[in-house]
Amino acid sequence: MNPRRYLRDDIDDLAHYAPVQPLEVLAAEIGVPVDQLVKLDANENLYGAPEAVREAAAAAPPHIYPDPDQTGLRGDIADYLGVRPENVVAGTGSDDLLDVVLRLTLPDATATATPTFGMYSFLSGIAGIRHIEVPRTAGYGLDLPGLRAAVADGAGVVFVASPNNPTGNAAGPEEIEALCALDALIVVDEAYAEFAGTSAIPLLDTHPNLVVMRTFSKWAGLAGLRVGYAVAHADLVEPMLAIKQPYNVNAAGDAAARAALAHRDELLATVRAIVAERDRLSEQVGALGWLDPYPSDANFVLFDVKAGDSGEIAAALRRRGVLVRRYDRPDLANKLRISAGRPQDTDRLLDALKEVAPR
Numbered sequence: 001m002n003p004r005r006y007l008r009d010d011i012d013d014l015a016h017y018a019p020v021q022p023l024e025v026l027a028a029e030i031g032v033p034v035d036q037l038v039k040l041d042a043n044e045n046l047y048g049a050p051e052a053v054r055e056a057a058a059a060a061p062p063h064i065y066p067d068p069d070q071t072g073l074r075g076d077i078a079d080y081l082g083v084r085p086e087n088v089v090a091g092t093g094s095d096d097l098l099d100v101v102l103r104l105t106l107p108d109a110t111a112t113a114t115p116t117f118g119m120y121s122f123l124s125g126i127a128g129i130r131h132i133e134v135p136r137t138a139g140y141g142l143d144l145p146g147l148r149a150a151v152a153d154g155a156g157v158v159f160v161a162s163p164n165n166p167t168g169n170a171a172g173p174e175e176i177e178a179l180c181a182l183d184a185l186i187v188v189d190e191a192y193a194e195f196a197g198t199s200a201i202p203l204l205d206t207h208p209n210l211v212v213m214r215t216f217s218k219w220a221g222l223a224g225l226r227v228g229y230a231v232a233h234a235d236l237v238e239p240m241l242a243i244k245q246p247y248n249v250n251a252a253g254d255a256a257a258r259a260a261l262a263h264r265d266e267l268l269a270t271v272r273a274i275v276a277e278r279d280r281l282s283e284q285v286g287a288l289g290w291l292d293p294y295p296s297d298a299n300f301v302l303f304d305v306k307a308g309d310s311g312e313i314a315a316a317l318r319r320r321g322v323l324v325r326r327y328d329r330p331d332l333a334n335k336l337r338i339s340a341g342r343p344q345d346t347d348r349l350l351d352a353l354k355e356v357a358p359r
C-alpha cells in the first residue's frame with residue numbers, strides 16, 4: 001500500500017520553491033572551505049550581525065517558551081517605525097506572515113506582479129488558492145490596469161514586493177495608493193526597505209486595506225534566526241495575532257531582533273556600505289561589457305546577460321566558489337541576480353567574471 005494515496009490530489013502540481021543549498025553542502029560539493037565561498041545568491045548581509053546581537057540571541061533562555069503576544073518585540077518595532085504596537089505582528093520571517101494573511105483571508109484568488117519573489121505563488125498553491133500573475137511592463141513597472149483586472153477576476157489579496165525581488169526597483173507612493181484604491185487587501189512586501197530608504201508605512205493612516213511586510217533577514221543580518229513582521233490596521237493585526245502559531249517567533253530570534261533595533265546605528269552603517277557596494281557592483285560588472293545592470297533600490301542587482309548563457313555562467317562562477325542566482329522562468333531568461341556584499345566579495349566576483357567571460 002502506497003501511503004501517498006492519502007495525500008491531496010494536487011501534491012505533484014504544487015510549484016516547488018527552490019531554496020538555496022546549505023553552505024556546508026555547497027562547500028563540500030565545490031571543494032572549497034565554507035569561509036572561502038562568496039555567497040551572493042540570497043541577498044544576505046555578509047557583514048553579519050553585530051557581536052551584541054549574537055550575544056543577545058545566545059543569552060535567551062532555551063527552556064522557556066517565548067511570549068506569544070510578542071509584547072516587547074512589537075513595542076520595539078513600533079518605536080522604530082513610529083507606529084503603535086497594535087499595528088505590528090511578528091512572524092517566523094515575513095514568509096510566515098504571508099501565509100498567515102492567506103489563512104486569514106482565504107481569498108478566491110491572489111495576484112502579483114511578475115517576475116517577483118516566488119513565495120506568493122508557492123504559498124497560494126499550498127493553500128489551494130488560485131494565483132494570478134500579472135506581468136510587469138517593460139522596465140519592470142507595475143501594470144495597474146492588469147492588477148485591477150485581476151482583482152475584478154477574484155483576487156482578494158494582491159502581493160507587491162517593493163523594492164521588487166529580483167528586479168530591484170521600488171514602486172512609487174502614487175502606485176501604491178492606486179493599488180490601495182482597489183477592493184482587495186494590498187500586501188506591500190518591503191523586505192529591502194532599509195536599502196531603499198522609502199516605505200509605504202505613512203500610507204497606513206489613510207489606507208486600512210494596506211499591509212506592509214518587513215523583515216530582519218536582509219538589512220539586520222538575521223536571515224538564519226527568522227524574524228519578520230507585518231504592519232497594518234489594528235483590525236487586521238488583531239486577527240493575525242489570534243491565528244498565528246502562538247510561539248512563531250522563537251526566544252533567540254526575539255532577543256536578536258530587539259538587540260538589532262537597539263544597535264541599529266551600527267547595522268544601518270553596514271546598510272549604507274552595502275548600498276555603496278551595490279552601486280560599485282552595477283558599475284564595475286556593467287563595465288565588463290557583457291552584463292547589463294538594471295537600476296536597483298535594494299541590496300542586489302539584476303543583470304541581463306548579453307553574451308553567453310546565464311546557467312553556464314552561474315555554474316562556472318560556482319566552480320570558482322562564487323554563488324549567484326539564476327532562474328528557470330521564461331520572463332527571467334538569461335538574467336542573473338547578484339547580491340551586494342563587502343568590497344572583497346565584489347572583488348572576488350569581478351576576478352571570477354573575468355575568468356569566465358564568454359569569448
Ligand SMILES: *Cc1c(COP(=O)(O)O)cnc(C)c1O
Binds near residue numbers: 217226
Ligand atoms: C528575502 C525576501 C523575503 C523573506 O523574508 P523572511 O523574513 O526571511 O521570510 C520576503 N520578501 C522578499 C521580497 C524577499 O526577497
